[in-house]
Amino acid sequence: MKVTSPAFKENATAAIHDTQLQKALGNVETGFVAKRKKGAASLPEFEALRDSARDLKIHVLKHLDLYLEAYERKVIASGGHVHWAETAEDARRIVTDICRRLGAKTVTKGKSMITEEIALNDHLEAQGIRPVETDLGEYIIQLRGEHPSHIIAPAVHLTKEQVAGDFRRVHEHLAVDRDLSEPVTLLSEARAVLREQFLAADVGITGANFLVAETGTSIIVTNEGNGDLTQTLPKAHVVLASIEKIVPTLEDVDTLMRVLARSATGQEMSVYTTFSTGPRRADDPDGPGEYHVVLLDNGRSAMLGTEFEDMLRCIRCGACMNHCPVYQQIGGHAYGWVYPGPMGAVLTPTLVGIEQTGHLPNASTFCGRCESVCPMRIPLPRMMRAWRAREWEKALNPGTQRFGLGLWAFLARRPGLYRLAARIGRWGLATLSGGRGRVARLPLGDGWTKHRDMPAPEGGTFMDRWKAGERP
Amino acid sequence: MNARDSILSKIRRSRLSSPDDSARRATVTERLRSHPAGIVPARGAVEGEARIALFVEKAEAVFASVARVASSAEVPGAVAAYLRSKNLPQAIRRGEDPRLAALPFDTEPQLAVSVGPSDGHDLAGLSQALAGVAETGTVVLTSGRDNPTTLNFLPEHHLVVVSAEDLVGDYETVWAKVRSIWGAGSMPRALNMITGPSRSGDIEQTMLLGAHGPRSLHLIVVGG
Amino acid sequence: MTTPSPARRPRVALFVTCLVDLMRPTIGFAAVKLLEDAGCEVVVPPSQTCCGQPAFNSGDRKDAVALAKRVIAEFEGFDFLVAPSGSCAGMIATHYPELFADDDPWKARALALAAKSRELISFLVDDLGVTSTGARFDGTVTYHDSCSGLRELGIQAQPRKLLAAVEGLTLTEMKDPDVCCGFGGTFAVKYPDLSGAIVTKKCVAIEESGATTILAGDLGCLMNMAGRMTRTGSKVEARHVAEVLANMADGPAIGAAKTGE
Numbered sequence: 001m002k003v004t005s006p007a008f009k010e011n012a013t014a015a016i017h018d019t020q021l022q023k024a025l026g027n028v029e030t031g032f033v034a035k036r037k038k039g040a041a042s043l044p045e046f047e048a049l050r051d052s053a054r055d056l057k058i059h060v061l062k063h064l065d066l067y068l069e070a071y072e073r074k075v076i077a078s079g080g081h082v083h084w085a086e087t088a089e090d091a092r093r094i095v096t097d098i099c100r101r102l103g104a105k106t107v108t109k110g111k112s113m114i115t116e117e118i119a120l121n122d123h124l125e126a127q128g129i130r131p132v133e134t135d136l137g138e139y140i141i142q143l144r145g146e147h148p149s150h151i152i153a154p155a156v157h158l159t160k161e162q163v164a165g166d167f168r169r170v171h172e173h174l175a176v177d178r179d180l181s182e183p184v185t186l187l188s189e190a191r192a193v194l195r196e197q198f199l200a201a202d203v204g205i206t207g208a209n210f211l212v213a214e215t216g217t218s219i220i221v222t223n224e225g226n227g228d229l230t231q232t233l234p235k236a237h238v239v240l241a242s243i244e245k246i247v248p249t250l251e252d253v254d255t256l257m258r259v260l261a262r263s264a265t266g267q268e269m270s271v272y273t274t275f276s277t278g279p280r281r282a283d284d285p286d287g288p289g290e291y292h293v294v295l296l297d298n299g300r301s302a303m304l305g306t307e308f309e310d311m312l313r314c315i316r317c318g319a320c321m322n323h324c325p326v327y328q329q330i331g332g333h334a335y336g337w338v339y340p341g342p343m344g345a346v347l348t349p350t351l352v353g354i355e356q357t358g359h360l361p362n363a364s365t366f367c368g369r370c371e372s373v374c375p376m377r378i379p380l381p382r383m384m385r386a387w388r389a390r391e392w393e394k395a396l397n398p399g400t401q402r403f404g405l406g407l408w409a410f411l412a413r414r415p416g417l418y419r420l421a422a423r424i425g426r427w428g429l430a431t432l433s434g435g436r437g438r439v440a441r442l443p444l445g446d447g448w449t450k451h452r453d454m455p456a457p458e459g460g461t462f463m464d465r466w467k468a469g470e471r472p
Numbered sequence: 473m474n475a476r477d478s479i480l481s482k483i484r485r486s487r488l489s490s491p492d493d494s495a496r497r498a499t500v501t502e503r504l505r506s507h508p509a510g511i512v513p514a515r516g517a518v519e520g521e522a523r524i525a526l527f528v529e530k531a532e533a534v535f536a537s538v539a540r541v542a543s544s545a546e547v548p549g550a551v552a553a554y555l556r557s558k559n560l561p562q563a564i565r566r567g568e569d570p571r572l573a574a575l576p577f578d579t580e581p582q583l584a585v586s587v588g589p590s591d592g593h594d595l596a597g598l599s600q601a602l603a604g605v606a607e608t609g610t611v612v613l614t615s616g617r618d619n620p621t622t623l624n625f626l627p628e629h630h631l632v633v634v635s636a637e638d639l640v641g642d643y644e645t646v647w648a649k650v651r652s653i654w655g656a657g658s659m660p661r662a663l664n665m666i667t668g669p670s671r672s673g674d675i676e677q678t679m680l681l682g683a684h685g686p687r688s689l690h691l692i693v694v695g696g
Numbered sequence: 697m698t699t700p701s702p703a704r705r706p707r708v709a710l711f712v713t714c715l716v717d718l719m720r721p722t723i724g725f726a727a728v729k730l731l732e733d734a735g736c737e738v739v740v741p742p743s744q745t746c747c748g749q750p751a752f753n754s755g756d757r758k759d760a761v762a763l764a765k766r767v768i769a770e771f772e773g774f775d776f777l778v779a780p781s782g783s784c785a786g787m788i789a790t791h792y793p794e795l796f797a798d799d800d801p802w803k804a805r806a807l808a809l810a811a812k813s814r815e816l817i818s819f820l821v822d823d824l825g826v827t828s829t830g831a832r833f834d835g836t837v838t839y840h841d842s843c844s845g846l847r848e849l850g851i852q853a854q855p856r857k858l859l860a861a862v863e864g865l866t867l868t869e870m871k872d873p874d875v876c877c878g879f880g881g882t883f884a885v886k887y888p889d890l891s892g893a894i895v896t897k898k899c900v901a902i903e904e905s906g907a908t909t910i911l912a913g914d915l916g917c918l919m920n921m922a923g924r925m926t927r928t929g930s931k932v933e934a935r936h937v938a939e940v941l942a943n944m945a946d947g948p949a950i951g952a953a954k955t956g957e
Contacts, residue, residue, distance in 0.1 A: 137674035225685020365880025388755030451892025452923035455951035
């Protein structure tokens with residue numbers, strides 16, 4: 001996927017002025033935020049569970065190599081295959097090799113952000129293999145040739161009218177008078193079309209929410225049931241998962257399940273939590289004949305031991321973006337790569353490099369709402385700040401910003417000079433305001449005055465007035 | 473070095489403060505062996521009728537329908553009544569589960585019961601749950617000839633029989649049961665936790681039932 | 697009004713903050729009054745400038761450390777450091793210790809100062825047990841929870857508690873008072889369109905609350921909201937909550953013309 005993060009500012013401005021998008025984004029704010037609040041309130045133990053979920057993942061990361069080895073042994077013991085992929089390219093090659101060996105023409109896919117990360121669909125198509133996204137939201141954006149704008153609600157940037165237009169364009173069997181005006185009619189249409197695809201597919205590809213070391217099990221958490229049809233019906237089930245998805249035991253899965261859906265959609269439990277262990281067994285009447293797990297690193301092992309290690313706790317619930325005032329204004333596409341919102345602002349630079357993605361950790365007010373709702377208590381603002389520090393060290397931020405801050409810091413270390421500068425600054429602002437109480441256009445400060453006035457200073461500086469003996 | 477060893481050694485380098493990682497290994501071995509439970513919500517710590525009531529309340533809250541019958545002899549009648557209420561043909565497909573096989577389906581002569589996995593042409597499927605979890609109104613189903621996984625997902629209507637004695641308070645109790653049947657560290661090929669009928673909110677966050685899996689989930693609680 | 701009766705009056709060093717110093721000294725004087733009324737001895741350390749947060753949040757660790765050391769040295773000798781800002785107090789109370797390595801002697805000093813650094817309103821309520829400031833304000837106000845104060849220091853109930861005791865004042869909550877106003881320090885200048893969109897939404901919520909005054913505990917947020925409201929011709933006035941609590945809300949509001957000019 002092409003990285004458009006360097007154009008973040010332009011993307012964001014375009015998003016703010018996109019009326020369709022703004023209408024769709026209204027649903028994020030009223031929907032997800034209220035639902036998460038209800039979900040969190042549904043369980044008295046919720047906050048304590050967040051603590052133990054965090055501690056659990058810290059434990060896993062400390063012992064990641066050993067749990068991965070234990071997991072691998074169990075997958076093999078249950079008749080499955082484990083493939084290790086250091087890079088996106090390795091993972092793509094492994095998946096296409098499996099598909100080719102099985103002579104696959106159609107591949108169904110459950111919703112998986114990691115397949116977006118490695119741009120699997122483009123690669124499969126280039127090999128003559130047709131990938132069919134089966135999650136309703138993913139299906140819609142595949143029809144549109146787009147990418148997900150949200151990690152759990154990929155089509156959240158669209159309105160029902162836009163979806164109806166796409167169905168009419170692509171589903172050529174549709175009668176012209178077929179009513180597609182409501183989400184329910186759209187869903188029926190998608191269900192009918194995709195049912196045929198499920199039954200025709202040769203290989204099913206899913207991601208994994210968790211991998212269980214104790215049993216060699218992969219877990220997907222869904223609401224639609226598309227992931228289950230994807231993995232149950234074809235000849236082979238391929239699980240693509242990144243290495244940090246490991247949890248030790250089934251009891252540990254319980255802890256994470258109890259915070260995941262509540263944080264994501266406010267549900268107490270997603271509809272389908274499916275535990276898959278190996279291929280079809282001797283007397284199984286259904287299930288995939290082959291079971292493959294592709295364990296992807298793609299830069300994650302390099303995050304261990306750095307200030308970004310905590311990011312590997314993420315369970316991809318989407319709460320951070322749902323609650324982010326910036327995401328709420330611009331949606332996911334403006335961020336310019338696979339992972340949007342606060343979690344993307346931390347993760348994307350580690351995966352594609354800070355040089356291209358420098359805007360992302362800067363485009364935050366540090367309001368901290370993301371961290372306050374993160375089920376894994378990931379210190380997202382702290383890590384965005386860590387990226388800013390790396391940018392500062394590498395002098396990647398704009399020269400004007402570095403000069404301005406440098407000058408200010410120089411003065412702030414010298415109180416005498418600072419007082420003088422404060423007096424001059426106060427006088428300058430007061431003069432510009434001309435007694436109107438505000439300045440409508442600041443020279444060198446048009447970023448501030450583009451959408452708002454600069455209030456004029458009240459009169460005198462506090463330190464001067466205090467020194468002069470003024471008291472309340 | 474192959475990809476596996478390369479990834480593992482990168483991880484290990486960042487994890488090890490000394491060459492001796494026997495303490496880390498012991499920690500991992502012990503955790504996998506003892507699988508300690510985390511925080512178990514107090515909500516599920518109820519028994520008898522209160523547990524059944526919680527299960528029913530939570531299942532209905534996620535749009536499952538629930539019927540309660542006194543004994544398994546009444547299950548065929550409950551199945552037929554559900555199909556009638558939905559204007560469905562009197563036909564259902566089930567697996568080979570001995571508890572389902574033992575049901576007196578002859579009490580409903582119009583009900584056609586077929587056996588085996590689904591190929592996508594069945595309107596209604598019938599399964600026997602390994603357990604029902606009161607905590608969230610979840611039913612737990614396991615793959616195999618007894619209850620083929622395809623019956624959980626392909627039919628439009630999924631009917632699940634849960635014995636009251638198989639109702640548990642929390643997920644942790646399910647794992648104890650799984651370990652007692654399949655052995656420590658082992659699982660059936662597929663274990664499905666199902667909490668309500670299939671749904672999607674992908675279009676404008678409007679919640680709709682029946683995305684790709686069953687449009688309705690009907691639970692029949694036996695006994696209690 | 698209630699006054700604690702400790703054996704000795706707490707010696708409080710007022711951290712004025714650079715914005716209050718430059719833009720709105722009234723907030724500083726209001727802070728002094730509130731602290732003195734609550735029984736504190738107030739000192740204004742004379743060579744203070746800025747806490748260093750702009751450098752810290754821009755990734756400029758070196759300048760952040762240099763400024764933090766200045767603040768630590770100047771303020772560590774008092775019983776408390778108090779700032780009329782959740783943002784600056786949060787910087788000192790939660791982030792200063794992050795600036796120093798464990799084996800750096802400054803680490804212990806940073807931790808010690810962090811432990812006695814407070815935001816003004818929460819200090820009055822939580823540490824001094826103030827339940828009323830004896831103020832009067834005739835009007836309907838709405839209160840914006842500034843992010844750092846809210847999420848780093850847990851300031852939410854305290855200002856509302858003291859406002860409830862102000863005679864003549866009616867508090868009406870806006871929609872989502874705990875959602876960011878879009879200020880974010882340098883964010884407001886670096887991403888003007890984004891910041892503008894967020895503050896526009898905030899100001900709609902303020903207008904819809906029906907209040908005639910917006911109060912908050914951070915001047916940065918107040919300048920952002922006031923600037924947007926004067927730009928759009930809103931009649932809502934913006935003030936720091938300390939001005940109201942100290943009975944010093946009779947001058948022009950933030951961004952309003954001086955009377956008579």
